Amino acid sequence: MNVAASLSSIATVRFPNCHRCFRSSKTLIPSSSVRIMSQFSSSPSASSAPPMSSNTVAVESKKPPKQPWLIVGLGNPGKKYHSTRHNVGFDMVDAIAEAEGISLSSVSFKALVGKGLIGDVPVIFAKPQTFMNKSGESVGSIVSYYKIPLKQVLVIFDDLDLPFAKLRLLPKGGHGGHNGMRSVIDHFKGSRDFPRLRIGIGRPPGKMDPVNFVLRPFTKQELEELNFTFQDGVEAVRILLLEGFNKSATFVNSAKPLEQCG
The missing domain is CATH 3.40.50.1470 (Peptidyl-tRNA hydrolase)
Structure with missing residues (x-):
């Protein structure tokens, strides 16, 4: 199987909650696979959401401070x-x-x-x-x-x-x-x-x-x-x-x- 086909097959596999694994076990999964899987959330309903970069996730996780x-x-x-x-x-x-x-x-x-x-x-x-x-x-x-x-x-x-x-x-x-x-x-x-x-x-x-x-x-x-x-x-x-x-x-x-x- 060539590299493109390999990556395509990885992209179709579901990895519930694996975003936690990627941060602590980077040596176990190729970086190219991480980039593909980072497009998906651990939420079951999020698999149909549009691709989202890691930078976007970081921005959205920071809520602006509430005014007093x-x-x-x-x-x-x-x-x-x-x-x-x-x-x-x-x-x-x-x-x-x-x-x-x-x-x-x-x-x-x-x-x-x-x-x-x-x-x-x-x-x-x-x-x-x-x-x-x-x-x-x-x-x-x-x-x-x-x-x-x-x-x-x-x-x-x-x-x-x-x-x-x-x-x-x-x-x-x-x-x-x-x-x-x-x-x-x-x-x-x-x-x-x-x-x-x-x-x-x-x-x-x-x-x-x-x-x-x-x-x-x-x-x-x-x-x-x-x-x-x-x-x-x-x-x-x-x-x-x-x-x-x-x-x-x-x-x-x-x-x-x-x-x-x-």
């Missing part, structure tokens, strides 16, 4: 504002970071920052320390430095217009009179196209000034109720990063009272 998500909680720094209604964004970020084993222990970009993974998705947590009305200075700097697309920036903040301890996840929107969100939008050059998780803190009783109301601390009973909200928030963020916005929004929004859906 930025999870921002809005609030005011300092003990004076700890556990106040306006700081519930901070509290939610703390709950999510703790559940994922990520410490917000470094200070950069005028924020307390923590980095880690949720599943296989890189994530940056941030709590701006600029005071609420200048939150955008910190958030804008982080987004610019890491080149994070706005669709992967989740901002968490308190909302007077939602019932207490209720959540609503939206893909975009305005600031709704919230000065922290106003600052963030300003530093995003007016763009409102980024997701946000709103946490209801209820309306002020009677004729109380909303400014005074948002700076009031939560009662013990309210904190206990918020713990369940934080658990939902942790799950919502996991779903958002690993399964997408729509599934997360369904989880957060669908089982809530109708007054949230306006």
Whole structure:
């Protein structure tokens, strides 16, 4: 049998999983035969696939690194504002970071920052320390430095217009009179196209000034109720990063009272 006929007969033989053998036993099989058999995958259905060079296989096996998500909680720094209604964004970020084993222990970009993974998705947590009305200075700097697309920036903040301890996840929107969100939008050059998780803190009783109301601390009973909200928030963020916005929004929004859906 001549050489061409020999190679032709080799090409018709199936070698399940032999791509592993070729790398470790090169002296056992002629290099010309290796080149022919490298066109085939160990997958049974791949024998009909078009020829593929070894260089192509190497390129396809390398997935591009995933871009990080930025999870921002809005609030005011300092003990004076700890556990106040306006700081519930901070509290939610703390709950999510703790559940994922990520410490917000470094200070950069005028924020307390923590980095880690949720599943296989890189994530940056941030709590701006600029005071609420200048939150955008910190958030804008982080987004610019890491080149994070706005669709992967989740901002968490308190909302007077939602019932207490209720959540609503939206893909975009305005600031709704919230000065922290106003600052963030300003530093995003007016763009409102980024997701946000709103946490209801209820309306002020009677004729109380909303400014005074948002700076009031939560009662013990309210904190206990918020713990369940934080658990939902942790799950919502996991779903958002690993399964997408729509599934997360369904989880957060669908089982809530109708007054949230306006």
